[in-house]
Amino acid sequence: MTKSGAQTSSLDQLHLQHHYADLGPAFGTPTPPAPLQNPHQIHVNQQVMALIGLDTKDVEHPDWPLYTTGAKLFAGSEPTAMKYTGHQFGGYNPELGDGRALLLGEAEHAGKRWDLHLKGAGKTPYSRFGDGRAVLRSTIREYLAGEALTALRIRSTRALSIAGSNEPVAREKMETGAALIRVARTHIRFGHFEYLFYTRQLDAQKRLVEFVCEQFIPDVKDQPIQQQAEALLRFTVQRSAELAAGWQSVGFAHGVLNTDNMSIIGDTFDFGPYGFLDDYEPGFICNHSDHTGRYAFDAQPGVVLWNLNALAHAFSSLLDTEVLKDCLGEFQPLLIDYYAGLMRAKLGLEMEDDGDQQLCADLLELLEHGRVDYSLFFRALSHYAGERPAGTLEALVSPSQHEALGNWLQRYDQRLQKETRSVQERSRAMLATNPKFVLRNYLAQKVIEAAEAGDYQPLSVFFDLLQAPFDEHPGFEEWAAAPTDAGKHLPISCSS
Numbered sequence: 001m002t003k004s005g006a007q008t009s010s011l012d013q014l015h016l017q018h019h020y021a022d023l024g025p026a027f028g029t030p031t032p033p034a035p036l037q038n039p040h041q042i043h044v045n046q047q048v049m050a051l052i053g054l055d056t057k058d059v060e061h062p063d064w065p066l067y068t069t070g071a072k073l074f075a076g077s078e079p080t081a082m083k084y085t086g087h088q089f090g091g092y093n094p095e096l097g098d099g100r101a102l103l104l105g106e107a108e109h110a111g112k113r114w115d116l117h118l119k120g121a122g123k124t125p126y127s128r129f130g131d132g133r134a135v136l137r138s139t140i141r142e143y144l145a146g147e148a149l150t151a152l153r154i155r156s157t158r159a160l161s162i163a164g165s166n167e168p169v170a171r172e173k174m175e176t177g178a179a180l181i182r183v184a185r186t187h188i189r190f191g192h193f194e195y196l197f198y199t200r201q202l203d204a205q206k207r208l209v210e211f212v213c214e215q216f217i218p219d220v221k222d223q224p225i226q227q228q229a230e231a232l233l234r235f236t237v238q239r240s241a242e243l244a245a246g247w248q249s250v251g252f253a254h255g256v257l258n259t260d261n262m263s264i265i266g267d268t269f270d271f272g273p274y275g276f277l278d279d280y281e282p283g284f285i286c287n288h289s290d291h292t293g294r295y296a297f298d299a300q301p302g303v304v305l306w307n308l309n310a311l312a313h314a315f316s317s318l319l320d321t322e323v324l325k326d327c328l329g330e331f332q333p334l335l336i337d338y339y340a341g342l343m344r345a346k347l348g349l350e351m352e353d354d355g356d357q358q359l360c361a362d363l364l365e366l367l368e369h370g371r372v373d374y375s376l377f378f379r380a381l382s383h384y385a386g387e388r389p390a391g392t393l394e395a396l397v398s399p400s401q402h403e404a405l406g407n408w409l410q411r412y413d414q415r416l417q418k419e420t421r422s423v424q425e426r427s428r429a430m431l432a433t434n435p436k437f438v439l440r441n442y443l444a445q446k447v448i449e450a451a452e453a454g455d456y457q458p459l460s461v462f463f464d465l466l467q468a469p470f471d472e473h474p475g476f477e478e479w480a481a482a483p484t485d486a487g488k489h490l491p492i493s494c495s496s
């Protein structure tokens with residue numbers, strides 16, 4: 001029995017490592033959490049519990065809310081505020097770092113190491129004017145996004161839990177503080193390397209290269225530092241290209257693609273005013289403070305490359321310009337290749353054909369002009385079996401585009417002739433690629449408003465649907481619907 005009277009649980013056995021904290025003072029500052037008062041559990045992610053070796057019964061442990069808010073530390077934890085800098089909206093900011101979050105340590109389970117990072121943990125040496133807190137609204141948004149993207153097979157950080165409190169936190173209006181434990185293979189960002197480069201801590205920078213390679217590119221770990229640095233840069237370029245292609249294929253706009261929000265392993269990282277497309281609108285800007293559209297949906301691949309350039313510049317202490325250029329040159333072909341593959345899958349095309357790119361581009365143009373809901377269209381296309389009139393699809397497209405749709409479908413029908421799968425097989429594959437349930441802003445808003453009023457049921461329902469977005473879930477149709485015009489373009493606060 002534990003002191004608190006519960007059975008010994010895997011929670012008592014979880015023993016965190018602190019490899020990152022051990023790197024030393026160049027990399028961050030040991031900082032104790034300032035836990036929220038009277039925390040209560042709001043939601044727990046059972047999939048993530050399993051990932052880090054916890055048992056679902058641990059939630060019943062009387063101390064669980066204390067662990068998930070930092071009031072009690074997991075054994076072995078050495079909470080550390082990580083130091084990084086970064087380029088924000090194109091300008092270098094040397095003042096960044098974990099201002100309201102702490103790396104608690106690393107959990108090792110089933111051969112994988114997972115960082116546990118407590119967000120909303122109170123002030124740190126890098127808080128500047130911030131209060132060190134996170135609010136319930138933004139915590140829910142982060143929690144849902146990690147699951148939605150993961151289920152769509154796009155790399156993302158996830159979260160173990162959300163805890164709430166009645167502690168008031170001032171944003172545009174008064175809100176309440178919440179805490180989230182973010183879980184990721186690493187929390188090292190492009191900005192970690194930029195910080196060490198711009199402050200000329202070049203030995204520490206080499207150590208960080210080795211640290212990331214040890215975990216993710218073990219094949220190069222005994223090679224000279226230049227080779228490790230080159231392998232790491234190529235790895236990050238490849239992962240970032242894959243990531244950007246994934247976002248574009250599912251209609252995800254991150255909203256704040258600063259280099260401090262870019263993970264070195266290509267996870268979607270740091271969720272702010274992100275948005276999933278409703279209507280297919282390439283120029284969609286989800287971040288209302290982004291007046292120039294720097295981070296618009298269709299600008300993302302270019303901005304990811306811009307960020308990779310900033311990272312490559314930070315690697316100029318280790319690699320020649322020619323090598324840096326060569327690494328960066330891999331981005332575009334990889335991006336095009338990944339994106340083409342993902343869009344072919346959305347269209348149900350198994351073979352590669354020269355005309356596919358054009359077929360896809362013409363469809364997207366049609367969706368844009370017809371103000372068509374991106375996800376609903378592809379879900380409906382997954383059920384298409386050559387029928388005419390293509391009523392379900394037409395119902396999604398404005399009448400002025402019906403003729404264009406008919407013409408496109410004719411080309412699509414012809415293209416499908418080259419495929420060998422049966423209609424049923426193709427449909428099954430497309431239904432496992434084109435989600436029915438999408439993390440639409442208006443639905444996130446509904447969940448947040450209920451949670452702010454103390455009702456966590458909608459959060460729980462939506463969470464489960466987003467973890468299995470390809471399944472039909474009969475009876476939950478309202479969670480699959482596109483918004484009315486009023487629900488499109490909801491202003492999303494950037495404060496979090």
Ligand code: AMP
Pocket residue numbers: 095096097098099100101126127128129130131132133134261270272496
């Ligand atoms: P973000 O906009 O969340 O990517 O954060 C940018 C920088 O501001 C990071 O250094 C954060 O740690 C810091 N920051 C954001 N919100 C807060 C807050 N409430 N208190 C302290 N620091 C914060």
Ligand code: MG
Pocket residue numbers: 260261270
């Ligand atoms: Mg950030």
